[in-house]
Amino acid sequence: MNTNDSKCPRKIIAKNLHDLPRSGIRDFFDVVSSMHDVISLGVGEPGFDTPWHIREASVFALEKGATGYTPNLGLLKLREACSAYVKKTFQIDYSPKEEIIITVGVSEALDLAIRALVDPGDEVLYHEPCYVSYAPVIRLAYGKPVPIPTQKEDHFRLTRDQLEEKVTSKSKILILNFPTNPTGATLPSKDLADIAAFICKHNLIVITDEIYAELSYEEPHVSIASFPGMKERTLFLHGFSKAWAMTGFRLGYACAPPEIIEAMMKIHQYTMLCAPILSQEAAYEALQKAETDIAAMRDAYRKHRNFMCASFQKMNLPYAEPQGAFYAFPNIKDLECSSQEFALKLLEKEKVAVVPGSAFGASGEGYIRCSFATSLDDLKEAMVRIARFLARR
Ligand SMILES: Cc1ncc(COP(=O)(O)O)c(C=O)c1O
Numbered sequence: 491m492n493t494n495d496s497k498c499p500r501k502i503i504a505k506n507l508h509d510l511p512r513s514g515i516r517d518f519f520d521v522v523s524s525m526h527d528v529i530s531l532g533v534g535e536p537g538f539d540t541p542w543h544i545r546e547a548s549v550f551a552l553e554k555g556a557t558g559y560t561p562n563l564g565l566l567k568l569r570e571a572c573s574a575y576v577k578k579t580f581q582i583d584y585s586p587k588e589e590i591i592i593t594v595g596v597s598e599a600l601d602l603a604i605r606a607l608v609d610p611g612d613e614v615l616y617h618e619p620c621y622v623s624y625a626p627v628i629r630l631a632y633g634k635p636v637p638i639p640t641q642k643e644d645h646f647r648l649t650r651d652q653l654e655e656k657v658t659s660k661s662k663i664l665i666l667n668f669p670t671n672p673t674g675a676t677l678p679s680k681d682l683a684d685i686a687a688f689i690c691k692h693n694l695i696v697i698t699d700e701i702y703a704e705l706s707y708e709e710p711h712v713s714i715a716s717f718p719g720m721k722e723r724t725l726f727l728h729g730f731s732k733a734w735a736m737t738g739f740r741l742g743y744a745c746a747p748p749e750i751i752e753a754m755m756k757i758h759q760y761t762m763l764c765a766p767i768l769s770q771e772a773a774y775e776a777l778q779k780a781e782t783d784i785a786a787m788r789d790a791y792r793k794h795r796n797f798m799c800a801s802f803q804k805m806n807l808p809y810a811e812p813q814g815a816f817y818a819f820p821n822i823k824d825l826e827c828s829s830q831e832f833a834l835k836l837l838e839k840e841k842v843a844v845v846p847g848s849a850f851g852a853s854g855e856g857y858i859r860c861s862f863a864t865s866l867d868d869l870k871e872a873m874v875r876i877a878r879f880l881a882r883r
Contacts, residue, residue, distance in 0.1 A: 510629060513622050515849050518833065522843045529872045531860040532843040534671060536735035536816070538790075540772075541783045544734065547775030548768045556767050562759040563751075564592025564743070565770045571777040572743050576728070579780075580703070580713045582721060588748040591755055592765045592773075596701050596729040596742040598758070601627050603697050603725045603744060606753035607663060608633035615656055616665035617648040619672055619819070619847060619854035621699070624665055636661070639853035642821055645810045646675035650684040657688075663695050666714060669702040672850045672859040673819045674795075674812020679712050686717040696724045701742075702815040704733035704784045707792045711814070715745075722747055732816075733784050734776045739769040791816050794862035794869055801873035805880050816863040819847065823856040825883060833858060839882075840875035 515532070522528055539545075563569065569586035577583050584590050593599040600623060608614065610632035616624050618637035625635040638656050640646040653664070666685070668677040677685075689696055696714055703711040715724040729742025744754060758764075776783070795811075798818050802809050809820040822832050829846035836842050847857030862869060 506630065506632070510626055513849065515622060515845055518845060518849070519843070521834075522837065525837070525841065528837065528841045528843050529864070529868050529875070530843040531862070531864060531869075531872055532845050534732075534817075534861065535737050535863065536732060536787065537863045537865055538735040538787055540735050540739070541776075541779075543779065544736065544772050544776045544783075548739075548772040551768055551771035556771060558767060560592075560764045560767050560770055562755055562764055563590070564765060565767070565774065568592055568770050568774045568777075569743075571774055572728075572745070575777050575780060576726070576745060580700075580711075580726075581716045582713065582726065582745070584726075584745040585748075589751055590743055590745050591751050591758060592770060593729075593742045593744060593758065594762055594765050595731060595740045596699060596727050597623065598762060598765075599727045599729070599742045599744040599754075600624075600697070600699065601630075602754040602757050603727065603746075603750075604628055604631045604633065604663075605757050606750060607695060611660060612662040613658060613660045614663045614665060615653065615661055615694075617646075617667070617670070618852070619646070619670075619850035619857070620665075621667060621671045622849055625851070633662075634660070637851055637853065640673070640675070642808070642810045642819075642857075645813075646670060646673040646819075647677060647681060648685065649681065650688045653685065653688050657692050657694075661692065661694060663697055664689060665697045665699065667699040667701075669706055669711070669812075669814025671702065671815055672817050672845070672847070672854065672857075673810065674815045674817050675810070676706055676709065676711070676813040678709070682712060682714050683717060686714055686720050689714075689723060690719055694723070696720070698724060698726055700726060700728045701732050703728065705788055705791060705816060706814040707788070707795060708813050725750060730773050730776055733787070734780075735787065736769075736772065736776065739766075739772050741765055741769040741773045791863060794864075794866060797866065797869060798860065798862045798873065801877070805877050807880070816861055818860045818862060819854075819857050820860065821857055825880075829855055829858055836876065836879055840879045842872045842875045842879075
């Protein structure tokens, strides 16, 4: 239906949506999907299939007749398994009965977290370039997004000084995402400790999106929630999409103080009711053999990362070596075109899809995001094509 149709008695779409842009990634991949033989370094999806024992658990549950609703918070056995996993991996203790909620991906957990905490006009700080959903989700809750640009020269780290510059009396939340989509940045413990001190000084709340935590290639990952005094003011979000290659299962979870989980639960029970039971069964199985499954994928991604970085070096394409996640974010500023123009030309001339950096916020302009989660053969061919494309310019 055309919303501007003169026969329509009133404007249909809510005002809050009028200025909300469509995701830059989505638009770009509409073009990609209409073409043949494209090598895609674009999508944020693992190149692996979900490990077989996880798929089997879901199939087995279906055969046994697991076709109903679960409790709103999620299956208790899954919350217990999440609690044990988070304690072992991140050294944070959450009660499965009142401090964990199972959600439809980290996407839903993030939306619930923001809606549970943000009053109109509250400011939400986050480091940028960042995951495409942060600003829209904040705006949908009538909050004010406050991006903090980070720089390649600094390995896209977030510093306390940058935060002090942006904080105001209206600031309420800081979103952290390390390892970062799209830059692959990680944050050393010392920097996290500085940020924790900043959070306490300004009485803020942290939402930490830990979806790439297991895909950390150099140092073991540390969560801000594990710092003294931080558990009480942190929402810890995690999920199965990336490290377990389970994007299609749509499963995540949030850990937080009981008061916050209760508030998130109110929204979840009226909007989602519960996460799908077969995905919850699969996630329960995923947590039984987490270390072996993840180690194999992480080792493969590390090799792919090293290959991609070595290739960019040969092409003289400046980049900051990604320390985590599965993306490299090389700089194309010297090529005197926008990241959108670069990505479209590369697609047209060489049939390689990368994501324009501008999709990740204004400070992503001048960069392209290249996923190295694809097969090594595709990666090798993509690097030959990008090198040829650059040589012709
Ligand atoms: C940083 C980040 N957070 C959240 C998500 C969404 O994850 P999920 O599939 O669990 O909804 C993504 C997906 O790309 C992501 O990169």
